[in-house]
Amino acid sequence: MITLVLMTEADFAAYLEKTIPQYAHEKVKAGNWTEAEALERSRKEYEHFLPEGLRTAGHFLFMLVNETGAKVGWLWYALDPKKPEQAFIYDFEIYDQFRRRGYAIAALSALEAHARPCGVKKLELHVFGFNTAARELYKKCGYAETNVMMAKSI
Amino acid sequence: MIRFEPMSDDDFAAFLRKSIPEYAYDQTRSGNWTAHEAMGKARAEFQQMLPNGPQTPNQHLRVMLDDRGHKVGMVWYFVNTQRERPTAFLIDFFFFPEERHKGYEAEAFAVFEAEARAHGVQRVELQVFSHKTDEVALYLNHGYTQTSVFFAKDLGEADKQ
Numbered sequence: 001m002i003t004l005v006l007m008t009e010a011d012f013a014a015y016l017e018k019t020i021p022q023y024a025h026e027k028v029k030a031g032n033w034t035e036a037e038a039l040e041r042s043r044k045e046y047e048h049f050l051p052e053g054l055r056t057a058g059h060f061l062f063m064l065v066n067e068t069g070a071k072v073g074w075l076w077y078a079l080d081p082k083k084p085e086q087a088f089i090y091d092f093e094i095y096d097q098f099r100r101r102g103y104a105i106a107a108l109s110a111l112e113a114h115a116r117p118c119g120v121k122k123l124e125l126h127v128f129g130f131n132t133a134a135r136e137l138y139k140k141c142g143y144a145e146t147n148v149m150m151a152k153s154i
Numbered sequence: 155m156i157r158f159e160p161m162s163d164d165d166f167a168a169f170l171r172k173s174i175p176e177y178a179y180d181q182t183r184s185g186n187w188t189a190h191e192a193m194g195k196a197r198a199e200f201q202q203m204l205p206n207g208p209q210t211p212n213q214h215l216r217v218m219l220d221d222r223g224h225k226v227g228m229v230w231y232f233v234n235t236q237r238e239r240p241t242a243f244l245i246d247f248f249f250f251p252e253e254r255h256k257g258y259e260a261e262a263f264a265v266f267e268a269e270a271r272a273h274g275v276q277r278v279e280l281q282v283f284s285h286k287t288d289e290v291a292l293y294l295n296h297g298y299t300q301t302s303v304f305f306a307k308d309l310g311e312a313d314k315q
Binding site: 030031032033034036037112115116120121122123124125126127128129135138139141142143144145146147148149150151152153154 | 301
């Protein structure tokens with residue numbers, strides 16, 4: 001059982017501290033950014049998408065809370081301002097120590113229950129190609145692959 | 155031997171006749187556009203990216219020729235030198251139906267990559283619709299790796315899993 005609880009300012013600060021370097025690292029691993037530029041570009045992307053932080057219109061930043069009240073991860077999604085019936089999952093993570101307990105599936109189902117009353121008819125998301133576990137999870141939860149970005153160093 | 159030549163105006167017209175409807179179909183098939191809006195949107199995107207046709211700066215439109223000078227396919231790529239690592243975006247790469255499976259692929263990639271390197275490019279990126287499994291396989295076979303995958307789920311029915 002997972003409940004979506006809106007992040008507090010303290011949650012949000014802790015979230016950014018962890019996720020900005022993590023996203024930078026993943027972009028380098030995927031080959032999109034160089035090591036030198038990654039942290040700065042990551043910080044800028046977060047500022048770009050969340051100019052008003054937690055109060056950015058159309059964006060929902062949740063802590064994922066389990067049945068004992070423990071915070072087990074986070075989920076960030078936003079309504080598409082151009083297509084109100086669509087939403088994009090920007091970030092979703094279950095902390096390492098809480099994995100393999102069915103929380104990811106429960107969280108995605110809680111997300112759908114939150115999104116439907118907001119008028120969302122379609123959820124979209126992005127996964128790094130190397131993240132095979134996440135790809136399997138989304139397939140299992142009824143998501144279909146739409147497109148793939150590929151790259152090669154020459 | 156495969157070589158590239160810039161598209162002529164006739165080649166470009168033929169390219170648009172093939173690629174615009176195909177792109178419209180693919181965007182519809184992957185659920186991004188409705189069938190009703192697809193052709194208009196596809197046309198608008200091509201127009202926006204290629205306002206001066208084959209002469210648009212940084213856009214490279216090529217015809218692939220075999221050793222007899224026979225046209226076997228087409229390539230479209232865009233070069234972005236503003237990135238820290240100059241990047242070519244391979245937008246379209248295809249052989250005409252009767253020219254497929256003749257073993258031209260490896261040579262064509264080599265010609266493309268050599269041409270891109272001559273523009274200072276160090277990295278090639280591209281996007282493939284997931285339903286085009288032959289294309290995904292082609293790129294995987296030629297050293298391309300999957301960097302990002304996009305997923306979507308229709309919430310139309312509450313019980314749909």
